[in-house]
Amino acid sequence: MSHINLFYSEPDPDRWIKFDRYPRRWIRRILRGKPKPGGVMMVALELIKGLELLNIPYRFNDYKYAKQHPEELIGVIGKPHLIFERRFKNPILFGAGVFSHPIECPDLFQKYPNVKKILVPGEWMKEMCEPYYGNQVKSWAVGIDSNLWESTNNKPKEYDFLIYDKVRWNYESLKDELINPIYKILKEKNLSYHIIKYGNYIPSQLRDMIEMSKAVIFLCEHETQGIAYQQILSTDTPIFAWDRGGFWQDPYYYPEKVKFQPVSSVPYWDNRCGLKFRDINQFNELLPQFLDQLQNHNFEPRQYILENLTLKICTQQYVDIYQSLL
The missing domain is CATH 3.40.50.2300 (Response regulator)
Structure with a gap:
């Protein structure tokens, strides 16, 4: 099986001056400690864990490879800033992190025709997106690590x-x-x-x-x-x-x-x-x-x-x- 090409990064725009995101990121780490992964980051982490369980080869955030192989499909998991900023030439499977609502980019497929399909996390969100994106939107849920989250039935209940x-x-x-x-x-x-x-x-x-x-x-x-x-x-x-x-x-x-x-x-x-x-x-x-x-x-x-x-x-x-x- 060929590699799955995956991309994910947290949105972290400059706020006040150009490149101020870098010292702000450093200061946040000092004040708050290591950031806890949010829902969209969990999608990326758990999908990678699942690929490793299935022994499916993947590349993660290999921007150089994607640029050198613009014909290869990539999966962009997180928010759309990666698509907007990186301007990938590759065909894209986008999601499941996407927008909160399609009104944020109702003409996504016109602006970025290399986006082939959008994944959203559940069925009601799919129905919310369909008036804008039609059959180009599909529901998909990331998996739960059932070994880590094992049964607690044998534990005493207080x-x-x-x-x-x-x-x-x-x-x-x-x-x-x-x-x-x-x-x-x-x-x-x-x-x-x-x-x-x-x-x-x-x-x-x-x-x-x-x-x-x-x-x-x-x-x-x-x-x-x-x-x-x-x-x-x-x-x-x-x-x-x-x-x-x-x-x-x-x-x-x-x-x-x-x-x-x-x-x-x-x-x-x-x-x-x-x-x-x-x-x-x-x-x-x-x-x-x-x-x-x-x-x-x-x-x-x-x-x-x-x-x-x-x-x-x-x-x-x-x-x-x-x-x-x-």
């Missing part, structure tokens, strides 16, 4: 729930409407819980907290893929997920620029994963059912991951898409 808080917008309002009422209901039912907040942990801390928890309450407005909740499922930990649906809520776009619905906070899911609730009333209504199914071992979240979202399965899907464009 807490009934881990609450994973990834609420991003209108936090004070949702704290009153949803988050604090959840705490209150759990306390009233003598259910113990601890809390982890998105962006404030490293993966080992999440694994440690999952080990101590019988189940997870996942709070997020919507996810395009949702790597963290899928890592939780891979540990065989069922999830009680807030999935209110409705409009895409990103305040940069909604409601003035974009109104798109429906969205989901758990776009990859079946009834083995757990239960979903729309609001605090449904949380209260369905909590006894969730606890009953949890007690009776009716959920099989890890099996869902092993059948659909492992590193090998998802990486092979990427390779198949890549090779279809050769």
